[in-house]
Amino acid sequence: MNTTPGSDITDVDLVRLAQEGRWLVLSTVARTKAGHIGGPLSAMDMLVTLYFDTLRRDPSRPDDPDRDRFILSKGHNAIALYAVMALRGYLPVEELGTFDQGNSRLQGHPDLLRLPGLDASTGSLGQGLAVGAGMALEARRQGKExxxxxxxxxxxxxxxxVWESVACASRYKLDNLVAIIDRNGLQQYGWDLDGGGDSRFDRLDPWAGMNLSAIYRGFGWNVVEVDGHDIPELRRSFSAANKRSGKNGRPTVFMARTSKGRGVSFTEGEYKWHNGVATDAQLAQARLDLGLEVEV
Known part of the structure; x- marks a missing residue:
């Protein structure tokens, strides 16, 4: 499918594409024995909405200087991005079978020197927003929209x-910068809150008890709270942010409520599926959960 973003694609189309993307994540990781699951599944609805409806980009012109930029700061979720890019026509779907293999264009973390269509190499957490702020600042200096x-x-x-970048973006009034927080509230590692020595500690919401939206507002950002799995809501919200770009002097952040491992019964809400390799039986169950007519 190679639909121009925002043209005649329907909500039903996007939901189906998101389910296909989830299947590609699970089946690819099962085949290559590498990659992450939980975060890619929680981000899938947002990635599909961005690439098929919001971003002004053309897969046939991946280096177009006027294209919207997208940076996956949480680069360990690369398989989700590759799956969506494959569905969008940036690469053959069959190439996903080379994921995280030697000499593959599809490394375990995005590498812009290998795959056309990537806008940043990421993987070391915390750096992506700084790169995005730099791109937004340079766009303003060059008069790009x-x-x-x-x-x-x-x-x-x-x-x-992250917080240095949040402050910087507000200081320079980068209203052409949009952050999306995949707030799935579950992490692989956490804090040793009681000194018990559990090697993984408390894995729950890393911002439990804190108002992350209020913190961003305090830094001068425009904050929009959304359901990260509600595609019609995402379409409206992301489109509005793009139309508002460059007009109000404030960067925008979407606080997207999501569920880690979304859409598959044995992964959703399970920290152990931060990463993992599905068995054949689990793949068969995932096919049923996702409602797809695909062969395992």
Whole structure:
């Protein structure tokens, strides 16, 4: 499918594409024995909405200087991005079978020197928003009208560099910068709150008890709270942010409520599926959960 974003694609189309993307994540990781599951599944609805409806980009012109930029700051979720890019026509779907293999264009973290269509190499958490802020600032200096979107994880916000970038973006009034926080409230590792020595500690919401939206507002950002799995809501919200780009002097952040491992019965809400390899039986169950007529 190679529909021009925002043309005649329907909500039903996008929901189906998101389910196909989830299947590609699970089946690819099962085949290559590498990659993450939980975060890619929680981000899938947003990625599909961005690439098929919001971003002003053309897969046949991946280096178009006027294209909207997208940065996956939580780079360990690369398989989700590759799956959506494959569905969008940036690469053959069959190439997903080379994921995280030697000499593949599809490395375990995005590498812009290998795959056309990537706008940043990411993987070290906390850095993506700084790169996006730099792109937004340079766009303004060059008189370009593209918008830069950056997707971050909620746990990633434990990195101090994120907050330096939040402050910088507000200071320079980067209203052509949009952050999307995949707030799935579950991380692989956490804090040793009681000193019990559990090697993984408390894995729940890294911002439990804190108003992350209020913090961003305090930094001068425009905050929009959305359901990260409600595609009609995402379409309206992302489109409005793109139309508002460059007009109000404030960067925008979407606080997207999501569920880690979304859409598959044995992965949703399970920290152990931050990463993992599905068995044949689990793949068969996933096919049923996702409602897809595909062969395992």
């Amino acid at each position: 593209f918008t830069t979107f950056v997707m971050l994880g909620d746990g990633e916000h434990q990195e101090g560099m």
